[in-house]
Amino acid sequence: PDDDAAAAAAAREPTLTKPAGSLGRLEDIAAWMAAWQGRHPPRLERTRCVVFAGNHGIASQGVSAFPPEVTVQMVANFRAGGAAINQLCRAGGADLDVIALDLERPTAPFDSAPAMTDEDLLGAVNAGLTLDLTDTDLLIVGEMGIANTTAAAALALALFGGTAADWVGRGTGVDDAGLGRKRAVVEAAMAHHGTALADPLEALRRVGGRELAAMAGGILAARRTRVPVLLDGFICCAAAAVWHRLTPGGLDHAMAGHVSREPGHRRLLALLDKEPLLDLGLRLGEGSGAAAALGVVRGAVACHAGMATFADAGVTGG
Amino acid sequence: PDDDAAAAAAAREPTLTKPAGSLGRLEDIAAWMAAWQGRHPPRLERTRCVVFAGNHGIASQGVSAFPPEVTVQMVANFRAGGAAINQLCRAGGADLDVIALDLERPTAPFDSAPAMTDEDLLGAVNAGLTLDLTDTDLLIVGEMGIANTTAAAALALALFGGTAADWVGRGTGVDDAGLGRKRAVVEAAMAHHGTALADPLEALRRVGGRELAAMAGGILAARRTRVPVLLDGFICCAAAAVWHRLTPGGLDHAMAGHVSREPGHRRLLALLDKEPLLDLGLRLGEGSGAAAALGVVRGAVACHAGMATFADAGVTGG
Structure with missing residues (x-):
């Protein structure tokens, strides 16, 4: 963060025509934007939302309420302007980009193999890391990928411990049998990969997915170019958490946009020490x-x- | 509400490209807007925010951290575009109007007299009731009035019972002594007006204020012209609560925009059975x-x- 911009924000706030502190967290947001943009006053002219899409080998194991071909179909829907994120970006004044990551080549089923090779991981991280964030005042990274709440649960478990049940939720809406299959897949992954998961980036490679790696890359790119980040839901935060585990304060340039209804998300935000701005029961991703x-x-x-x-x-x- | 518009919203929602229910409360908001606008799909092109300002005789009793002349000064600030509500309306895409209500003639100190005559009450209610809401898709009513959290506390106590301590908070930021004076004023008002406060409109006249009455009028005007209302903080909700107490469902066309840090607001929203959209520690009003x-x-x-x-x-x- 930029100390001068932070100091300028702190000095201006009490001079404004309102009782001290009466804008609550709006005051904190403005100070945070100034500190991480390195600019006072902070600016919000260009918001970029980048949705990364990936496919997961694990999808064939009945862990989603939707079939795997929906990832490709939804990418087409994003490009045609028909998805929720299109409307929300238009309503909120954000530019939207969609980046599909080798959709015809799903990751390997991570309960019995690493999801990605080193080359795959690097390629996916780079898709985010090389985003051109020139003139970007705020970044949102989103995702689409059938079965990716299973990957996020495995990654969160690898990063923070606990049990599969702590991190596995219904995602797009699986029934009890599907929930059981998700848990079993996550437990099998932990048994298969074992202590190799202790390294956060290796955990991302072994049980994550391309869109998670790309989100992590985007969040790092933002850090390097003084662009604050607004985090989305469980999958986005699981990817982001890699930096938290690698470096203390590695996510200080990111704020939690909301807490979703996926139960692992609330748990994850508490571990990341992030208070969400919204708590409206969303569980869509994107x-x-x-x-x-x-x-x-x-x-x-x-x-x-x-x-x-x-x-x-x-x-x-x- | 309009049953046809509500039915059309309910029919469309599950056809949209997302897992069922995955937009959480956003889905409820859309359905509510459709039902109360009587239009499907609902529309949000023109939002009007009207800030009513009033002065309070009770302000002379040390119940606010700010002197009473600040009401007039802030009205000038609203008109010059310098207040928080000006920025928030511009950022949120709302038109802002400011209506000052006889600022040179404060209400009577309501601990020892009715705040308003019948004529005063009617004039103030009419300021809201006669708003031209043509082509308005959503209404916000806000307020400015030094000492008006004391009036709101007295009104909430009159409408819902409890003790003065339940409803009196620090408002713009009074110290402990000021908080004690606020409680004493509210207790004195209860003792002075007694059972006359059992009638909600009479309570509004006796312990409310012109801006509270005007907000109540605006909320009623919106109901009559199919305009949904987004409620603001404690003072707005205390005024709105008059309709809740007069008619079951009388506030169904209103949603709670946020819950403020003024403790009485959370209590009031629970009694009104309203779940706020935001909980960000604001306590500014306007x-x-x-x-x-x-x-x-x-x-x-x-x-x-x-x-x-x-x-x-x-x-x-x-």
Whole structure:
């Protein structure tokens, strides 16, 4: 973070025409945006949302309520403007890009093999790391990938421990039998990969997926180019958590846009020490929860940057 | 509500390209907007935010951290575009109007007299009731009035019972002594007005204020003209609660935009059976918490109205 921008935000806030602290977390958001953009006042003109799509070998094991071909179909839907994230980006004033990652070549089923080779992992991370974030004021990374809540659960378990039941939820809406299959797959993955999962990046390679790796890459690219990040749901946060496990403070440039109804997400946010902006029962992914929170961030920046001071407005202070 | 529009929303929702229920409360918001606008799909092109300002005789009793002249000063700030609500309306895409209600003539100190005459009450209610809501898709009513959390606490206590301590909070930030004075004023008002407060409109007249009465009028006008309402904080909700107490379901056309840090607001929302969209520690009034939630409503309407169906997009259902 930029100490000068943070100090400038802290100095301006109490001069604005409102009781001290009365904008609550909007004040924190503005200060955070300033510190991580390295700019005061902070700016929110260009928000980019990038949705990464990947396919998962594990999808063949009945861990999703939807068949694997839906990943490709939804990418077409994103490109045609018909998905939820298209509407939320338009409503929230964000540019949307969709990056499909080798959809015709699913990852290996990670209960019995590494999901990705080293080359696959690097290629996927690079898809995020090489995003051109010029003039980007805020980044949202989203995902599409049938079966990817199973990958996220395995990754979260590898990174933070616990049991498969702690991290496995219904995703797009599997029934009890599907939930049992998800748990079994995650448990099998832990048994198969064993202590190799202790390294966060190796865990990402072995039980993650291309879209998770690309999101992690995008979040790192943002850090390097002073672009704050608004995190989406469980899958996005599982990918992001790799940096948290590698480096203390490695996610300080990211804020949680929302908490989803996928139970692992609330647990994960607590471990990441992130308080979500929204808690509205979403469980869609695509970046949708973060995009739904854009209006809050936009309002926070607008207040901090645009409000009159007590002195300028001739208002008597408290 | 309009049953046909509600039925049309309920029929469309499961056809959209997402797992059933995965947009959580965004789906509820879209259905509610359709039902109360009497239009499917619902629309959010024009949002109006109207801030009513009033002065309170009770302000002279040291119940606010700010002096009473700040009401007039803040009205000037609203008109010059310098307040938080100006920035939030611009960021959220709402038109803002400010209506000052006889600021040079504060209400009577309600601990020892009715705050308003019948004529005053009617004039203030009419300021809201006669709002021209043509082509308005959503209404926010906000307020400015030094000492009005004390009026709101007295009104909430009159409407719902409890003790003064249940409803009195720090407002703009009074110290412990100020908090004690607020409680004492509210207790004195209960003793002075007694059973006359059992009638909700009479309670509004005796312990409310002009801006509270005008907000109540605006909320009623919206009901009559099929305009959904996004409620703001404690003062707005205390005024709105008059209709809840007069008529079961009288606030069904209103959703809670946020829950504020003023402790009485959370209590009041529970009694009104309203789940807030945001919980971000705001405690400013002006309509700010509702305006901060506009992006969520905008996103909800955009998803419901704009998403492709499974059939149109060629996406396999779950």
